[in-house]
Amino acid sequence: MNKTLRALLTGAALSITASTAFAAECIAPANPGGGWDFTCRQVGKLLYDLGQVDSPVQVTNMAGAGGGLAFAHVVAERATDAELIVAASSATTTRLAQRAYGDASADQVRWVGAIGADPGVIVVAADSPMQNLEDMVNAIKADPGSVAFAGGSAAGGFDHMKPLMVLQAGGFSDITQVKYIGVDGGADAITQTVGGFTQAMTGDMSEIVGFLESGEVRALAVLTEERVPGFEDIPTAMEQGFDVVAVNWRGFYVPHDISDEEFDAWAAKIQAVADSPEWAETMAANGLAPFTKVGGDFQGWVDQVIADTEALSREIGVIQ
Known part of the structure; x- marks a missing residue:
């Protein structure tokens, strides 16, 4: 101790x-x-x-x-x-x-x-060209510095881990090249993404509900085994071919x-x-x-x- x-x-x-x-x-x-x-x-x-x-x-x-x-x-x-x-x-x-x-x-x-x-999620701004996790993973494979994530935990924390697990499941191994910015909570992370300072946000479902309802963000995936009741339009990472539950x-x-x-x-x-x-x-x-x-x-x-x-x-x- x-x-x-x-x-x-x-x-x-x-x-x-x-x-x-x-x-x-x-x-x-x-x-x-x-x-x-x-x-x-x-x-x-x-x-x-x-x-x-x-x-x-x-x-x-x-x-x-x-x-x-x-x-x-x-x-x-x-x-x-x-x-x-x-x-x-x-x-x-x-x-x-x-x-x-x-x-x-x-x-x-x-x-x-x-x-x-509280289900993990990965979201992008409503006008992002990335439509699904495959688009995100392919963009990072092509240029690891092209997609930066914002999250409410410090570097190395659980929010940081979520996209890294998805990338590893998608066959991308050089995860140290992935950009992550830790901010003070999920709302700040979404603000970074909606404002274009980062290309994606990693967090929990409870943090994004209001932003989904306002149309400011679009969820690429929910990191659960099955789709979340009340949010059935958001696909899981697993059904997109990425074996990740977070x-x-x-x-x-x-x-x-x-x-x-x-x-x-x-x-x-x-x-x-x-x-x-x-x-x-x-x-x-x-x-x-x-x-x-x-x-x-x-x-x-x-x-x-x-x-x-x-x-x-x-x-x-x-x-x-």
Whole structure:
């Protein structure tokens, strides 16, 4: 554990006390109001409403180190706590793959379930000559500097990774030549593209809905396994011949040393929420698409995502 995480963890241990009034706890590794907080509160409420837990789920906000504080806390202090789940997302696995949490690694916890996702997208200005992903890939193959992408993450972050995965799937290997500009959020990234400063934007579906409706941008692809309900006119990358799925999933990990039975029990509870009409309504109201993987299926999927992200990060020089 690096010194920064250790110092934060010591402070957290002094400020957080357990509550015996709650049978289960969900840690949101951020302040109230963000995506991890949303995941804990919405899924926690449904776990209780659907009778999956006997008492209301306690939500503990533990901001710090981009999720690293909560991760270190679980590994060091809660490794056997079978009543604990922790909200996670694609940002969590990307940071772990890139060693952003110091010497922490993804195998120090168990990945129990994903329940909904903000689909990844690649969009261009409405008047762009690129009509599909093949046009985009061919343009970059012909001249790698001719297409610059704008995204809401820093270089090496998840938005940066999305077009690189598509390009690799399309047979383009010199991805270090691809131009990427990281800006402050998806709206700024779209502004860069609509204004002609970049030729494409890479981000999430929730960031582009208003711009699609106004006709300012056109989506080349959504990076999901199937077309997104409500946006059926946007083709997937897979149906265009690019085997890429890149979604900002919402889900959970649990402590590493709980038993297989306890792990499976959490997986079943999360599956029950995913199957409920109440969760379908929550997703629709918050711009999420169905994306459910639980138990061993999710663990195996995360393992592969970590390996792929680490390899791609090394290739573009984010990690050595």
